[in-house]
Amino acid sequence: MAQKQRTNQAITLKGSTALVTEFFEYSVNSILYQRGVYPSDDFRMVKKYGLPMLVTADDNLKEYLSTILSQVQEWLLSSSINRLVLAIKSIETGETLERWQFDIHTDESSIHNPSLPGGPSTKGKKKEKTEKEVQGEIREIMKQITSSVTFLPILEEECTFTLLAYTNDSPDLPIPATWGDADPHLIDRGKVEQVRLRSFSTNVHSLEAMVAYRVGE
Numbered sequence: 001m002a003q004k005q006r007t008n009q010a011i012t013l014k015g016s017t018a019l020v021t022e023f024f025e026y027s028v029n030s031i032l033y034q035r036g037v038y039p040s041d042d043f044r045m046v047k048k049y050g051l052p053m054l055v056t057a058d059d060n061l062k063e064y065l066s067t068i069l070s071q072v073q074e075w076l077l078s079s080s081i082n083r084l085v086l087a088i089k090s091i092e093t094g095e096t097l098e099r100w101q102f103d104i105h106t107d108e109s110s111i112h113n114p115s116l117p118g119g120p121s122t123k124g125k126k127k128e129k130t131e132k133e134v135q136g137e138i139r140e141i142m143k144q145i146t147s148s149v150t151f152l153p154i155l156e157e158e159c160t161f162t163l164l165a166y167t168n169d170s171p172d173l174p175i176p177a178t179w180g181d182a183d184p185h186l187i188d189r190g191k192v193e194q195v196r197l198r199s200f201s202t203n204v205h206s207l208e209a210m211v212a213y214r215v216g217e
Contacts, residue, residue, distance in 0.1 A: 011134065016203065017205075020205050025104075027145060031100055035152070035155055041056060044060045083164075084101075084163065085184075096214070097214050100210075144198055148211065191214050
């Protein structure tokens, strides 16, 4: 009974941050697997969002992703991040072949004016989502990522990837020494196609996803 009640409760900033961070963890793993950036033998299957998901078993990659996502989580809690990008690049040429972009919008009013459990309803106030509803929306994005192999060009060459975080310009925002200004890894205009993916939202964050990929000459 307690579990059911927790699932149906309105999502807080902390809960929303956990959901978004977890989405990034599974979506990045799924993209790296589906696009063959790492060998399929390096992944193991787990069940998440009611779907079979692939996550890396490579210790170095797990540590790298854990470090990145821990910082992303801090920036989400402080409303300091507005975009995360996964760029897949050719090892031989360094050229960006795919660019998966996740735009993050934060509803500041939900943070500063949280609703009180059991309080009177506000006319015109948007309906608050439960964790179960959000996970249902995330499940649809994960299905799209899995099916992306049907429309994305085959990556014939050996590839690597880079994760980019776009943060607010506030001078008070602490940036770890391991992070710094980086190339946006854009694909040359005239050689790019874009596909917009599904979106999802909690009571605090909304996320829009798209993939840009390089097309032939």
